[in-house]
Amino acid sequence: MVKTSQNPARREALKSLSQYIVSFALGIFLIPLSRFLNRLPKNKTVVRFARKGIREGINVLPAIFVFQQNKQIKILSRRCPHLGCTVQTDAAGKELRCPCHGSRFTVDGKYIAGPAKADLQELAYTSINEREWKVTL
Numbered sequence: 001m002v003k004t005s006q007n008p009a010r011r012e013a014l015k016s017l018s019q020y021i022v023s024f025a026l027g028i029f030l031i032p033l034s035r036f037l038n039r040l041p042k043n044k045t046v047v048r049f050a051r052k053g054i055r056e057g058i059n060v061l062p063a064i065f066v067f068q069q070n071k072q073i074k075i076l077s078r079r080c081p082h083l084g085c086t087v088q089t090d091a092a093g094k095e096l097r098c099p100c101h102g103s104r105f106t107v108d109g110k111y112i113a114g115p116a117k118a119d120l121q122e123l124a125y126t127s128i129n130e131r132e133w134k135v136t137l
């Protein structure tokens with residue numbers, strides 16, 4: 001024979017406790033999800049740069065690298081494919097390196113070594129006028 005509680009006060013207390021436990025469990029899941037979603041970019045960033053200032057080799061701009069070789073350019077994101085740190089050039093300008101976990105890339109963005117396991121993202125660019133280009137991140 002199954003024994004059931006006849007005490008309504010006890011039943012209400014158990015019901016409140018179970019609601020509290022469910023609310024707590026949802027909070028544990030929803031708070032980090034909310035923080036993650038708030039960190040996602042909301043607006044696209046546009047980087048404008050002058051064609052005149054671009055020289056052969058790697059050019060470092062705040063959010064992008066502009067790699068020029070034989071008058072052809074390639075725009076690379078400076079965001080590391082591993083966890084998103086900003087990639088830098090090495091002292092000699094011969095290689096690109098992530099300061100966070102040490103991923104390394106060639107100056108045209110090809111993966112060499114480290115935890116990133118992928119090339120730097122190549123970005124499309126458009127001409128604003130004959131002197132400027134823009135890239136949307």
Ligand code: FES
Binds near residue numbers: 085098
């Ligand atoms: S964020 Fe660049 S190697 Fe980890």
